[in-house]
Structure formats: structure tokens, C-alpha cells
Amino acid sequence: MTDAKEELESVEIDLQHIFRILRKNWRLIAASFLLAVLLGGLVTWFSPPRYRAAALVIVRRVDVPLQVLGLPQELSALLPSSSVSLANYLEIARSYQVLAKLKDRLANDPLYVSYTAQLEKNPGDPNPSAFTPDIESLKRAITVRQVTNGNIIRIEAVARHADEAALLANHMVEAFREVERQMSMRSLQAVIAFLDRQIEEARVQLGLSTEELVKLAQRFGMALETSAYTAKLSRLEQLLAEARVELEDARFQLQTVNNLLDQLRQEILERFGGPEGAALLSELIDKLTLIRQIQRQILAWEQERSRYLEEGNFIKAKELENRIKSERQKMETTAATQYKLLESLPRYEELITQQFQLELKIVALENRVRVLEDQRQQELEILLSHGLELTRAKREVDVGEQLYILLVTQYAKSRLAEAAELGSIEPLDYAVPPKSPESPRLLMNLMVSAVLGLFGGGICVLARQSLRRTFFSEQEIEEFCKAPVVGIIPYLSAKKLLLTNFEPNTPEYEAFLALSSSLRFLSLDQPPKSVVITSAEPGAGKTLVSTNLALARAMSNQRVLLVEGDFRRPALGKILGISNDKGPGLTDVAVGNVPLSKAVQKLEFPSLGLVDFLPSGQRPPNPADFFGSQTFAQVFQRLAEVYDFVVIDVPPLLVSPDAALLASVVDVVLLVLEAEKTTRQEVRAALRMLRQHRANLHGVVLNKVTRNHVGYGYYYYYHEKRGLLQSIRHALRRLRFYKRPHKPKARHKS
Structure with missing residues (x-):
């Protein structure tokens, strides 16, 4: 208790000494204060004004379930409205591609060119590029951020004049919309091309099945009939056809994702150089190694699960299915915690995850197709043994007709989804010229200068006192002598x-x-x-x-x-x-x-x-x-x-x-x-x-x-x-x- 009291008394004495030092050197502190206020006022007076204008855009996501549209669920990887998060939209808005589009729009805008020419006091120059800022200047002038936790993006532009700031912000909104629309179109066109190929294949297969049915009907001269075998075989054929469509769909998606990954890797190599790029490549190799190991394990379990299904042991098959799901979840959790640098690239991480999921799905679908083909072959042998080949042909025609109708419906609905996707980025509020500049602020600058002047003067006084060769207090004299x-x-x-x-x-x-x-x-x-x-x-x-x-x-x-x-x-x-x-x-x-x-x-x-x-x-x-x-x-x-x-x-x-x-x-x-x-x-x-x-x-x-x-x-x-x-x-x-x-x-x- 006594030590604490003595410590408090010593602190009080030290504070009194400091106050006396400051009071003695009040002239130096006052001079520092006046000098800082004067410099702050001069800097404020001669600093050019900076105006900030802001525009708001909203990201409207088309989150309609693919089953409602008649599309396979695996196509979600190629639909930007359902796979791209708001963080990706922010990165797109800050990308070089958007800034380049903004520069082109500014160069082609006569109003902006003439306005900046007047600011530069050279209205007679016919070259628009002379008054268009470069990419780095635009990057410093534009700020893109998310508003709270919603799906609204705020785009801010800083310029020398209020009208120029508003023009920059509004052109940035339009440039962002154009680039995002082009990226969405490329993704949807890949889906449409896939559906076109599937429809054509279904149409050809339907024609062959119809011709074979006519020939069989003429040869056997018997009416088509249905039975318990034909119904079961029809169901197997339908499941097999759907599995083959899903398999081809997954292979096409995997090819598309691989192409996007190749492009993104090239961008990463250009973006990250030196040690950071090497660290990123190291994480890529480690993560791909982990994915391959887990993929081999899951593949072995899938084969074992198919064997249990063929034997009719559905309990074991269900246990393996739960183990496969648990291993996938464990892989995603481990990858998210171990590869933090890779997680900083959300689009690349999404593509890697899609690639892994598609590869696993292809393995599962291949096993499924093989099992269905074996079951179909067994049922066909039963039907052939009963002389029901004509019934099989009619069933193939029915399945082909249903598949053809399904694909045509999917094609039409994907066109509707394309039209809806074109409106993902919509302006919410366009920028208007601000009434007052953001900087410089005279009162704020003077207040900050005053505080810095007082603080700097006090520091100078204390520093000078500490550097003095004389004694400061009685305690120092007694300790020294x-x-x-x-x-x-x-x-x-x-x-x-x-x-x-x-x-x-x-x-x-x-x-x-x-x-x-x-x-x-x-x-x-x-x-x-x-x-x-x-x-x-x-x-x-x-x-x-x-x-x-x-x-x-x-x-x-x-x-x-x-x-x-x-x-x-x-x-x-x-x-x-x-x-x-x-x-x-x-x-x-x-x-x-x-x-x-x-x-x-x-x-x-x-x-x-x-x-x-x-x-x-x-x-x-x-x-x-x-x-x-x-x-x-x-x-x-x-x-x-x-x-x-x-x-x-x-x-x-x-x-x-x-x-x-x-x-x-x-x-x-x-x-x-x-x-x-x-x-x-x-x-x-x-x-x-x-x-x-x-x-x-x-x-x-x-x-x-x-x-x-x-x-x-x-x-x-x-x-x-x-x-x-x-x-x-x-x-x-x-x-x-x-x-x-x-x-x-x-x-x-x-």
C-alpha cells in the first residue's frame, strides 16, 4: 500500500514538472501553434478542391431453381447468377477490363472531353485522348465498395470539379454493366451450345428408333403391348437416358471449367509475380494433390457402393454414401483453413471446387450408367426370350419422344434464363454533382493544424528539456552528486x-x-x-x-x-x-x-x-x-x-x-x-x-x-x-x- 502511494506521488510530481516546463516555454508552444495554423491555412488555400460523387447499383440475382426451368442441376456452375457472389462483382468492378472500358467511354463522350478541355484551358485541342485520364489515374479516382451487408454496390468518383466527378461515376456504372453483361453472355452461350448438341442427338436417335419400330411391326405383324417387363424396362431405359444426358452434361461442364481455369491461371501468373506468385503456385499444387488423393479414395468407395447396389445390399450402399459425403465436407473444410492465399481469389476457388465436384460426379455417373446398362441388358434378355423385341422398339420410341420434348423445353427455358440474366446489374441511383468539395476543409484543417501545432510544440519543449546538460530537479541533483x-x-x-x-x-x-x-x-x-x-x-x-x-x-x-x-x-x-x-x-x-x-x-x-x-x-x-x-x-x-x-x-x-x-x-x-x-x-x-x-x-x-x-x-x-x-x-x-x-x-x- 505504501509503495503504491509513493508511486502515485511521484507521478503527480512528474506531471507538475512537465506542466511547469510547458508553462515556462509557452512562447515556443505558441509559436509552433501559430506556425502550424498558418501552414494549414496556406495549404488549404492553395490546395485544389476535390469533389466526390457517388452512384448506387444493385445486383439482381436470378435464383430460380434449375429443376423448375427444366435444366440439369449440374449446369449451375455455368450460370453466373447463381454462382458468382457479391465479392466477385466487386472484383470485376475494380478490374482492369472495366477501367479500360471506362476510359473508352470517356474518350468517346463529347461532353466529358469538352468539359475537361475547358478545365485544362485548352478547348481547341481536337485529340480526345489528351483529356482522358490513364488507367492508373482512374483506379485512384474510383472507389467501389459494398453497402452494409446487402447486394448494393456504391461507386464513388473523385475529381477536380463536381460535374466531372458525377460524369466519372455514371460512366463507371455503365462500363461495369457492359463488362458484366459480356461475361454473363459468354457463360450462357456455353449452356445453349450444349443444349443444341443434345437436341440434335436426341432428334437423330428418335428417327432411328421410329424406323426400327416400323420394320419390326411389319415383320412380326403383331400389335404393341405392354406388360410388367416392358414397364420395368421402360423405366430402366428412361433412367439410363437421363444418366447419359447428365454424364455428357457433366463432361461438358468439366471441359468448360477447365478452360476457365486455364484462362484464370494465366491471369494469376500475370497478376502475381515474384514470391507471391510462387507461394500461390505452391498452394495450387498442394491443393490439387489433396484433391487427387481424396478423389482416389472416393472413387474406390463409389465402386464398392456400386457392387453393393448390384448385390442388393442397400444398407451398406447407404453407409458408403454417407461416408463419401462426410469425406467431401472434410476436404472442403481442410482446404479452406490450409490455403488462405488461395482463398483470397474467390473466383478461382469456386472453379477449383466445381472442377472437383464435377470430376466426382462424372465417376458416379459412369458407375450409374454401367449399372443401368447391366440391368437393362438383363431385362432385354428376358424380353427377347419372350419374343417382345417389338415392344422394346416401341418403348425406345416413347423414351426418345419424351427426351426430345424435355430437351426442347429446356432449350426454350434457357433462352428465358438468358434474357433474365442480362439484367443482373441495374442502376439504383445515378450520381449527381456534389454541392460542396470533399477537400480541402478549411475549418477541419485549421483544427487539425492547431492540435498538431500544440502537440508538436510540447514535444519540442520536452525534447529540448531532456537534451539539456543542466539539472532538472532536486532529485536529479541528489542522485548525481x-x-x-x-x-x-x-x-x-x-x-x-x-x-x-x-x-x-x-x-x-x-x-x-x-x-x-x-x-x-x-x-x-x-x-x-x-x-x-x-x-x-x-x-x-x-x-x-x-x-x-x-x-x-x-x-x-x-x-x-x-x-x-x-x-x-x-x-x-x-x-x-x-x-x-x-x-x-x-x-x-x-x-x-x-x-x-x-x-x-x-x-x-x-x-x-x-x-x-x-x-x-x-x-x-x-x-x-x-x-x-x-x-x-x-x-x-x-x-x-x-x-x-x-x-x-x-x-x-x-x-x-x-x-x-x-x-x-x-x-x-x-x-x-x-x-x-x-x-x-x-x-x-x-x-x-x-x-x-x-x-x-x-x-x-x-x-x-x-x-x-x-x-x-x-x-x-x-x-x-x-x-x-x-x-x-x-x-x-x-x-x-x-x-x-x-x-x-x-x-x-x-
Whole structure:
């Protein structure tokens, strides 16, 4: 439970940091927003309009049962109205053949040519092909899709003008109808040609049977009669004739399907090249192998079933028939799950299925014809033994007449089916010119541009922040330095550098008090009595932090000593307003030239207390050797005995290792970092300097934090926690309506 709570708090802090980063860089985000909106508006203004027109067509399928029309059920494979699904119609509409027909129609339409010529501002060009788009352009401009789950197809066209889009959509409808009509006609013509051949064969056979009947009647001189044998044989002959017609019908259908498959394979090879074509051919070979294996198994079962029928064992024959049906269903399920690439070509899959079914049917029909012929032969032998050959001849005439009538009826009804099939594709709604362009949409583009601008600006801000070499938050500083942040100091103006310039409860005042308190809590058992303050690079504000820390500690009625340890660029005297900071100091006391009481300058700060200041004194030849000497160690030990708290200001670590050398004699070493300026490389070099001298860093002070700086919550905490009265006084002081009482500078006390 505690871990979850800490995780939520960390997430909340991270979100606050991100919000502060965005708020700080609002100018960059605003610039990105305005630039994106401007670019979106320019692109919208200069983009040509695009109009979209749509037409609807309905697929009317002639699903009349073939038995009602008198046609064999096996002819359904050749009738497009009953075998082609709506997905096939969609593929036909998107095919190259339809687009080529559309291009021809556009080139032959004077209205479209003249209209596009006016759009191209060249009405005098007599060449229609100059204003007719190519196939690829038409393919991009035309969209064909199914409306919901019905049998309605939506054809959409996109063009530069509303009238042009409507013309494209309507011509596409007519081109689609023409191509589909031609494909249907080719399929029906194959059925009609088959029926023509069957009628002619039946007519010739009927004539021969009639002549034979007349001859037999004259030879036997006896009347035709019927009996139980003739009735049975007549039935067998009728079944045999129907089986032969179905067998020839199935063979013709198989030949037609094989021809269509050859054409479709050629189209597939042209359409799919490379690895995709190879994968498709591999699936074709695998599936054909599977079909042949199942076909051989079913063929063996069909032969065994025929044997059981001849023996009169109808129970076994029925079991084999059920097993054959189950194996066919299993084959179709396995093929559908294993050959997904083949399933993506629905027309080819349908033809493969038809080929397999027709081959199985031909085997079954051949077995059926053989069985019927055997039974007929047995019945004929019985009839001949009774001298009824004349009756057989009459029966053949009757069967031939019935067959002839059947085929003539089928022929007539197939003509009717042809006439009905010609209307499979019918326009439901023609396209009309749209009233407004589909694109560009000014409002939508501006909204999208605005969102992208804000999002892009935020991403740029966060990316820039993540690529910065400075520190983002206190947590990063502590993890990098392996030391706590003991103080966060606000940015101080050049006119207000000392703690005496600020009123109590102000962020600046409280910041140094918090720093003084943090030092006490570094060690509760033995609070530190001496501190060395340094920085990584010059300009971080270490001298200012040293001075104000001494003033904050003086408020506790402690004896505080502020030591100038920067021999190269001493600056404490200038900040404190001391004119004689060049007098005797630390080096003079160390060598014994001046007693400590003579070198120390006592400073009094009203409302704060007393602070003793020890200048640097005469500069030694090598300051590093001076701080590392035993003489300085003895002097510093004496200072620690005399004073309650000693603050030493030393040069930056990247300039001199003085702070690292002092770490062995002082209690605390503090490193001052300038917010959003001190880099990680500089801090890494300073820490390396401390490690080289086996010195420890006890704390970090973050200086010059402004309201715009993000990631540092202390400064904002005091701004937010400031009372109402302090906030009003702060606002009035900024407007120059309120004057703070003058705080005098430090003065010497004898």
C-alpha cells in the first residue's frame, strides 16, 4: 500500500514538472501553434478542391431453381447468377477490363472531353485522348465498395470539379454493366451450345428408333403391348437416358471449367509475380494433390457402393454414401483453413471446387450408367426370350419422344434464363454533382493544424528539456552528486544581495534560514561547527551564499566567523561594504605576524546580530600548499575553539583544489550550483576533484532560482505559502506605492 502511494506521488510530481516546463516555454508552444495554423491555412488555400460523387447499383440475382426451368442441376456452375457472389462483382468492378472500358467511354463522350478541355484551358485541342485520364489515374479516382451487408454496390468518383466527378461515376456504372453483361453472355452461350448438341442427338436417335419400330411391326405383324417387363424396362431405359444426358452434361461442364481455369491461371501468373506468385503456385499444387488423393479414395468407395447396389445390399450402399459425403465436407473444410492465399481469389476457388465436384460426379455417373446398362441388358434378355423385341422398339420410341420434348423445353427455358440474366446489374441511383468539395476543409484543417501545432510544440519543449546538460530537479541533483540538497536560494538582484535587504517571511529571507537549519540536521548528535562553501565554476554565487549563511547563523546569538579563503579573487569585502579588506588577515595570523584579535573585523547588522570577518590577508605563493599545511590546520583549530560557527569561502573547484584540501579540517563541504546553468560535466569534474583528495561532499546549495525555473519546488512553496498581507505588501512594493524601511549596512563595532 505504501509503495503504491509513493508511486502515485511521484507521478503527480512528474506531471507538475512537465506542466511547469510547458508553462515556462509557452512562447515556443505558441509559436509552433501559430506556425502550424498558418501552414494549414496556406495549404488549404492553395490546395485544389476535390469533389466526390457517388452512384448506387444493385445486383439482381436470378435464383430460380434449375429443376423448375427444366435444366440439369449440374449446369449451375455455368450460370453466373447463381454462382458468382457479391465479392466477385466487386472484383470485376475494380478490374482492369472495366477501367479500360471506362476510359473508352470517356474518350468517346463529347461532353466529358469538352468539359475537361475547358478545365485544362485548352478547348481547341481536337485529340480526345489528351483529356482522358490513364488507367492508373482512374483506379485512384474510383472507389467501389459494398453497402452494409446487402447486394448494393456504391461507386464513388473523385475529381477536380463536381460535374466531372458525377460524369466519372455514371460512366463507371455503365462500363461495369457492359463488362458484366459480356461475361454473363459468354457463360450462357456455353449452356445453349450444349443444349443444341443434345437436341440434335436426341432428334437423330428418335428417327432411328421410329424406323426400327416400323420394320419390326411389319415383320412380326403383331400389335404393341405392354406388360410388367416392358414397364420395368421402360423405366430402366428412361433412367439410363437421363444418366447419359447428365454424364455428357457433366463432361461438358468439366471441359468448360477447365478452360476457365486455364484462362484464370494465366491471369494469376500475370497478376502475381515474384514470391507471391510462387507461394500461390505452391498452394495450387498442394491443393490439387489433396484433391487427387481424396478423389482416389472416393472413387474406390463409389465402386464398392456400386457392387453393393448390384448385390442388393442397400444398407451398406447407404453407409458408403454417407461416408463419401462426410469425406467431401472434410476436404472442403481442410482446404479452406490450409490455403488462405488461395482463398483470397474467390473466383478461382469456386472453379477449383466445381472442377472437383464435377470430376466426382462424372465417376458416379459412369458407375450409374454401367449399372443401368447391366440391368437393362438383363431385362432385354428376358424380353427377347419372350419374343417382345417389338415392344422394346416401341418403348425406345416413347423414351426418345419424351427426351426430345424435355430437351426442347429446356432449350426454350434457357433462352428465358438468358434474357433474365442480362439484367443482373441495374442502376439504383445515378450520381449527381456534389454541392460542396470533399477537400480541402478549411475549418477541419485549421483544427487539425492547431492540435498538431500544440502537440508538436510540447514535444519540442520536452525534447529540448531532456537534451539539456543542466539539472532538472532536486532529485536529479541528489542522485548525481550522492548528496542532499540542503538549500534552494532565489535569484537576488544586484541591489539586494544581503539578508538585511529582505523582510521576514519573504522567500529570500526564509531560504537562508532554511539553509542554516538544514546544516544543523546534517548531524543531530554533533551539529557541524565549520563549513567550506565552494562551487564548480565561477559565477555560481558561492560568496553570496557564504555571507548570508553567516548572517542567518548570527541570528541565533552564536559567535560566527566569516573567513575569506579566496586568495585569487576575494569578494566578501565588497559584498559586506568593507573598505579595508586588504589589511591583515588569515595568512598574517597563520605566520604569527598579527594576532587574531587584530585581524578580525567585527560587523554589526541591526536586527540580525554580530558577525566577525577575517580577510584573506597577504596572498601566499601557492594557496593550495597553504591550506594543506600543518600551520593552517593549527590556526583553524584555534578558530573552531573560539567561535561557534565558522564559514570559509574558497575558490571554485575547477579553478583550485582548496576546498578539497580543507575537507580534512572542516565539518561540512557545500557545493553551490547555479540553477539551469551549471552543467553536469562541470559538476562531474568538481566531484572528481573531491574524490582525488579523498574529500566528501556533504550537501548541495542550488542558487539563483527564479519563478520561471522548473523542477525546484522550494521557491514556489514559499511564494504559495506567503500570507495575504505579505502578498499585498509585495505587490505594492513592486508598484512603488510602498517603501520598506531602510536597512543599514554592516558597521564596525569596537
